[in-house]
Amino acid sequence: MAKPDPRPDSVALLEKLLAALASKGIVTEAEIAEKRAATERASPELGARMVARAWADPEFRARLLADGTAVAAEMGAMMKGNPPLGVLEDTPSLHHLVVCTLCSCYPRAVLGFPPHWYKSSAYRARAVRDPRGVLAEWGTVLPPGMSVRVVDSTADYRWLVLPMRPAGTEGWSEDQLTALLGADELVGVALPRVAQAAAA
Numbered sequence: 001m002a003k004p005d006p007r008p009d010s011v012a013l014l015e016k017l018l019a020a021l022a023s024k025g026i027v028t029e030a031e032i033a034e035k036r037a038a039t040e041r042a043s044p045e046l047g048a049r050m051v052a053r054a055w056a057d058p059e060f061r062a063r064l065l066a067d068g069t070a071v072a073a074e075m076g077a078m079m080k081g082n083p084p085l086g087v088l089e090d091t092p093s094l095h096h097l098v099v100c101t102l103c104s105c106y107p108r109a110v111l112g113f114p115p116h117w118y119k120s121s122a123y124r125a126r127a128v129r130d131p132r133g134v135l136a137e138w139g140t141v142l143p144p145g146m147s148v149r150v151v152d153s154t155a156d157y158r159w160l161v162l163p164m165r166p167a168g169t170e171g172w173s174e175d176q177l178t179a180l181l182g183a184d185e186l187v188g189v190a191l192p193r194v195a196q197a198a199a200a
């Protein structure tokens with residue numbers, strides 16, 4: 001009798017699926033390894049740099065808003081095989097909040113792995129039902145009159161928020177601006193704050 005496999009069923013199933021895809025020539029082992037390495041390498045710093053550059057360079061900003069996928073690839077993100085990346089521009093009257101209501105779809109190519117709370121059923125449900133309440137728990141209190149647009153990240157489209165550049169950052173370098181931004185700011189649960197960065 002074969003020895004029982006101690007690993008969870010999901011791992012064995014995944015390995016069989018990968019082997020089947022490889023044997024049919026749909027994807028190679030090397031492509032799988034490359035994709036895995038790219039995902040492990042990705043971190044919010046890349047998304048942060050994209051936003052910081054957009055703050056400083058209007059031409060780059062226009063390109064980023066028009067085609068986030070192309071700009072991310074140009075900056076070293078592994079976009080092959082990923083859904084397109086859309087960029088949501090915050091304005092003085094509109095704030096964006098990103099959620100995957102179904103599971104944990106997240107722009108991993110430019111932000112790395114999603115934070116644990118992003119995958120929680122509480123966040124997924126409440127971001128839609130009570131976005132202002134969720135934001136308030138992060139200490140993000142939006143001025144009255146500012147609308148909140150909740151955007152569903154899906155298997156077809158991933159989203160990155162382009163927050164407004166905070167006041168008091170005139171003349172800052174790209175590195176300084178990048179330091180204002182992390183995953184929270186780039187999915188819209190927090191707003192970039194100058195005091196926060198100065199304290200870090």
Ligand code: FE
Nearest residue numbers: 100103104105
């Ligand atoms: Fe999902």
